[in-house]
Amino acid sequence: MRNVEIIGTAHVSKESVEEVERKIREIKPDVVAVELDPLRFKALVENRDISFRYVLRNLNSFTFFSLLLTVLQRRIGKKLGVRAGEEMLQAVKVAEEVGAFVYFIDRPLHITFQRLWKRMSLKEKIKIIFMTLSSFLFTKSVDIERMKDEDFVSAILKELGRASPSALEVLVEERDAYMASKLLKLPDNLKVVAVVGIGHVKGIKKYLENPEEILVKISF
DSSP, X not given: OOSEEEEXXXXXXXXXXXXXXXXXXXXXXXXXXXXXXXXXXXXXXHTOOOXXXXXXXXXXXXXXXHHHHHHHHHHHHHHHTSOTTHHHHHHHHHHHHHTXXXXXXXXXXXHHHHHHHHHSOHHHXXXXXXXXXXXXXXXXXXXXXXXXXXXXXXXXXXXXXXXXXXXXXXXXXXXXXXXXXXXXXXXXXXXXXXXXXXXXXXXXXXXXHOGGGHHHHOOO
């Protein structure tokens, strides 16, 4: 595997924000890759707010999942005193300070959710909607350190896979392959730090080590 240091984060964790800054300053990479696409970065910078009422008005759209997950992340982040995605913004900020090139490696969000909506059966859509809505009832106590534990995250992904194999493939496995493919396009001699959610670390490493499997997973 090429010279890539992957930092796995929890998207609503103060500790993740601090870890991202510390490692980028220590490593002083040539490139900082972040789990964002340009439009999502723009939305984070502008700190756009999305109301739950707006989410409910989009129940029949593929954007429903994106909007609902955004609201849920922001709700948890507010309880923890950190904005969802803050570690990505910090990665960009510190990258610019150390003179590193900022590289957006995630697939555009609208493509991901278009693929998800088309792939999921009606039964899977109902299950995922129910799981996501029910999450709003259980955010009073959040153990962020557990969210950064690989075994805990693996258990969550297995649960997602049982509820909706299509959702697991499109939201996690395809994006792992996509982000690995973007990293593989960088010259071998560059020192790279990649900042991604902890749930993507294992998959990205797998595809970096086995690039021949990328095209099997997804066509670009």
